[in-house]
Amino acid sequence: MxxxxxxxxxxxxxxxxxxxxxxxxxxxxxxxxxxxxxxxxxxxxxxxxxxxxxxxxxxxxxxxxxxxxxxxxxxxxxxxxxxxxxxxxxxxxxxxxxxxxxxxxxxxxxxxxxxxxxxxxxxxxxxxxxxxxxxxxxxxxxxxxxxxxxxxxxxxxxxxxxxxxxRSNITQSDVTKEDALKYFDLVNGKKTVFSVGGSLGAKSINEALLPHLQTFVAKDVQLIWQTGKPFYQTALEAAKPFASHVKVFEFINVMDFAYKAADVVISRAGALAIAELCVAKKPVIFVPYPFAAEDHQTANAMNLVNKKAALMIKDNDVRIQLTNEVFSLLQNNALVEQLEKNITPLGNTxxxxxxxxxxxxxxxx
Missing domain, CATH: 3.40.50.2000 (Glycogen Phosphorylase B;)
Known part of the structure; x- marks a missing residue:
C-alpha cells in the first residue's frame, strides 16, 4: 500500500x-x-x-x-x-x-x-x-x-x-550567463545586479533603489529588479526612462536565470534565499527583514558574514548605504572573488x- x-x-x-x-x-x-x-x-x-x-x-x-x-x-x-x-x-x-x-x-x-x-x-x-x-x-x-x-x-x-x-531548477540548472542575460533583454559584458526582496518584495530595498535608477545608466550597470506585487507599478513607471538598463518584474519564476545573469545580488536573508545563493555561488549584500520572528533573518545573514561569505546592511541604513555599497562591490574584484570562494562550500544540492x-x-x- x-x-x-x-x-x-x-x-x-x-x-x-x-x-x-x-x-x-x-x-x-x-x-x-x-x-x-x-x-x-x-x-x-x-x-x-x-x-x-x-x-x-x-x-x-x-x-x-x-x-x-x-x-x-x-x-x-x-x-x-x-x-x-x-x-x-x-x-x-x-x-x-x-x-x-x-x-x-x-x-x-x-x-x-x-x-x-x-x-x-x-x-x-x-x-x-x-x-x-x-x-x-x-x-x-x-x-x-x-x-x-x-x-x-x-x-x-x-x-x-x-x-x-x-528547487531542482536551481540546483540542476545548466543555463549560461549569455542565455540568462538574453532572457532579460540585457547586454552581455556589462555588470549586472539582481535585486530580490523575497517572494512578496521588500519595501525598504525597493525605496532605496528607486531614486538611483539614473545612476545605474550613468555607470552602465544593468539591474534585474524583482519588486513584489505592492511596489511593481511604481517601479515600472519609474524605470520607463531607463528601460535599456533596468528591467522590472513583479515575480520571477526562472530564478536560475536571474542568479546566472547577476554579478552581485541584493537580497533579504530568509533561509531559502540564502540556500539558493549558496548553490548559485553569488556575491550578495543581505538586507535582513527586521520584523521577522526573533529577528532570525539577521542571525541567518550573520552566519555568512562571520564566514566572510556575504556582506550585510541593516534595514534602517539601506536608503543611505545600499547603492554606494553595490557600486563599490562591483568595482572590487578581490572582494567579489573572496565572497564567491567563501560562499561556494556552503551550497547544498x-x-x-x-x-x-x-x-x-x-x-x-
Missing amino acids: AHKVIIAGGGTGGHIFPAIAIANALKKIEPGIEILFVGAVGKMEMEKVPQAGYKIEGLEIVGFNRSNIFKNLLLPFKLFKSLRKARSIIREFKPDVAVGVGGFASFPILRAAQKMGIPTLIQEQNSYAGKSNKILAKKAVKVCVGYDGMEQFFPAAKIIQTGNPV HADMTIAKTVLEIIKK
Whole structure:
C-alpha cells in the first residue's frame, strides 16, 4: 500500500518552495507515495502548491500580528478552529508521517498529529528557531536543520544537519550567463545586479533603489529588479526612462536565470534565499527583514558574514548605504572573488533528498 505524507506550512516562498522540493524528492524515491499539503487560507501556497501538481487543504489560521495588537484578539479562536480542522484532515487522510516546514499552518497540523500518535518531522530552515518549532520539537521524531549550532534550540539526538532544500531548477540548472542575460533583454559584458526582496518584495530595498535608477545608466550597470506585487507599478513607471538598463518584474519564476545573469545580488536573508545563493555561488549584500520572528533573518545573514561569505546592511541604513555599497562591490574584484570562494562550500544540492530519505525512514521504523 502507498505511503501517505502530510506536508504543512507556507505563508511565503521561503516555506513553500522547500516544501515542494521535499515532495518532489519523495516522489522521486517512491513514485506511488501520496502527498497532501496543508496551508493557510489566502496565502501564497494555495496557488503555488496546485501549480506544482499537489493537492492542498487550507486552514483559517493567521500568525501573531506584531504591528497591530488588536488584530490578535481572534487568534485563540482561529487556532482552536484550525486544530479542529487539522484533526479532521488527519483522520480523513490517515498519514504515516506529518512534516512541518514552518509558517502558520505548520503548528496546528503537527500538534494534532502528535496528539493522535502520528510521527512528525520538523524542517527548521533558520539559524534561530521559532517558538512553534521549539514546542513541537519536544515530541518530534527528527528535526532537520539548515545551520550548525542548533543544539541550543532542539534536543541534540533529534537533529540532522541536512541543509535547506533548493528547487531542482536551481540546483540542476545548466543555463549560461549569455542565455540568462538574453532572457532579460540585457547586454552581455556589462555588470549586472539582481535585486530580490523575497517572494512578496521588500519595501525598504525597493525605496532605496528607486531614486538611483539614473545612476545605474550613468555607470552602465544593468539591474534585474524583482519588486513584489505592492511596489511593481511604481517601479515600472519609474524605470520607463531607463528601460535599456533596468528591467522590472513583479515575480520571477526562472530564478536560475536571474542568479546566472547577476554579478552581485541584493537580497533579504530568509533561509531559502540564502540556500539558493549558496548553490548559485553569488556575491550578495543581505538586507535582513527586521520584523521577522526573533529577528532570525539577521542571525541567518550573520552566519555568512562571520564566514566572510556575504556582506550585510541593516534595514534602517539601506536608503543611505545600499547603492554606494553595490557600486563599490562591483568595482572590487578581490572582494567579489573572496565572497564567491567563501560562499561556494556552503551550497547544498542534496538537502531535499536527505530530508525525503529521513521521512521514509521514520515511516518504515
